[in-house]
Amino acid sequence: MKENLIQFGKNLVTTEEFLAEGHTFCTGCGEALALRLACKALGRNVIISNATGCTEVCTSPLPVTSWRVPWIHTLFENTAATVSGIEAGLKILMKKGKTPEKDIKCVAVAGDGGTTDIGIQALSGAFERNHDFLYLCFDNEAYMNTGIQRSSATPYGASTTTAPAGKLSIGQTTWKKNLPEIAAAHNIPYAATASPSYPFDLMNKVKKGADVKGPAYVHIFSPCPTGWRHATDLAIEIGRLAVETGIFPLYEVENGRYKLNVDRPKLKPVKEYLRTQGRFRHLLDEEIIRIQEHVDEEYAKLKAKITCFAS
């Protein structure tokens, strides 16, 4: 029987922690929570390749570590290539009998900068070569570790330190790069979006992605109180609003088949989401209308794909 975490989640989630206490993530960090849940879903038989970024810096200051599973960090831009080597290495060593046969999940962890900007070439290459690995992108929509600089995953209208709102600028003037769709366009067996505000859905997807043969991609919405300028007790609520407004829909693409995981009959207005965060505070109504139109359009496109390519 296939495990279904959504239905039986409460009984199936392990109480074991693979990401130890004592890490240095900011108070109220959505990414830390999502990472903890992802690790629970992955379990013990895993090797994690981590790109430079918040996760790496907050969990591995020599001489201590938060990791209770094997973990490697090399550089910022190459985590998909490093995990390619881990996967290819394990596979051939097992085939040659140099390492005992075992189902070890190869998992890459990176932020949105490491994924949508500097790491996209390595990621695309690893997808195309069909390595058996899971890539987790923790998207907090800017270079938070270096101090809130814009990335190509920063949403339109957000103020960051390198695309600040000013007299002549609304901040970010481009629409967020759609990495889940770019991943799905590689025709990999599994691509999905997830959010720590929907913990069982997140764990279910991480597990699915790890179990599937071939490349899998899960794009995880990661509210960042420090960079988004919201209260530290709001990460979960903001994550829910992102889904309920259609800004960050939860869906999965399994072998080309689309499925919407949280389908609401009526979306909330984007304004409800935008007003929770200081990074959007400067936006005038006309910009909010523009964002609403864009979200409506993108959501309609996604719905059309779901109708067209239903699972």
Next chain:
Amino acid sequence: MSERIGLEASHAAAEAVKMADVDVIAAYPITPQTHIPERLAEMVADGELNAAYVPVESEHSAMSTCVGAAAVGARTFTATAGPGLEYMHNVLYIASAMRLPVVMTVANRALSAPLSIWGDHSDAMSVRDTGWIQVFCQNSQEAFDMTLWAFRVGEDPGVLLPVMVHFDGFHLTHVTEPVILPGQEEVDKFLPKFRYPFALDPDKPMTLGAFAPPDIYSEAKVAQEVAIRKSKAVVIQGFREFGEIFGRYYYPVEPYKTEGAKTLLLTMGSFSETAKTVIDTKKDRGESVGLINLRLWRPFPFEELRQAVKGAETLIIFDRCISFGGPGGPVSSEIRSALYGEKEGPEVLSFIGGLGGRDMSAKDFEYVIDRGCEIAQKGSAELFETVGIRGEVTGIRG
């Protein structure tokens, strides 16, 4: 059973990789390295070599994939050249600092711009300080021998460092020469099975590549420096063991007819063989000359070099790379520094040529030696001189 056959240097290196029973090859094609990965891909496709061939999308990913594979305990190989080596530069430091014994062939190539697919040592010199053990080859036989040797030394439990085997693009990579291939049983005798002591394993969770705050970074880097310096003993032991099994002996610094010679020429790589013929001719004429082939580039063989130049009056260094705005060829400044403070050490002269595939004939080396002797007598205000380069400026003042 060994056999003597005609082999291109690139294919000789590929044969060594096969006989080393490598586990993972990750490579990206770049001229003039291509014949190496092509041959390896063919071996894997035909089942001659049981390895994973990962056709990565860039050199940056080639080295990153090697790093990942080595971290789970796989014997790992890649090859690149010139701009490809530059593109993976960042990852070279990772392999050495994380003590992952990747072996890499560098088919030495010039750096753009202007684009040149042909050979020189600009690529090798730019990765001098990346923490890799580095050797240069003179011919196809050495391309085979040094590749095999590289696995033996890099994987030694007392070393655990990556090794770069340099051989000249086109001048060597595309040259077919007689090569003695040993039997598999001899290779197995020389090269033990790879057992990486720090392999990533869920049964023994380990954190690899943690970040270092200022109170740890310095200690980590000095430990790395101690490790590569210490590796020289194993480098030499590896040469000796290689000689005992295969009958070909190599040394960090290889003098050729230097006994009693007043003037010495120092070269690296395939040009050393051309220079040897010039030394032979000049010796026959009764000139007091000799040659030094510098094989080991890192860790630098200070003591061996000092011994080799003892008694010489002039040491002419031939570089295939310019250190722009610097003190001359990179090898010459290295050697000046190595000999600084030596009582009765030779005067060191710097010559630069053979850039971007420009051939250096025997005549050119004759000129270098003659001109060197002339400078030794009359003196010169130039920091270095160029060889065979058109235009008025042949020397550069400091």
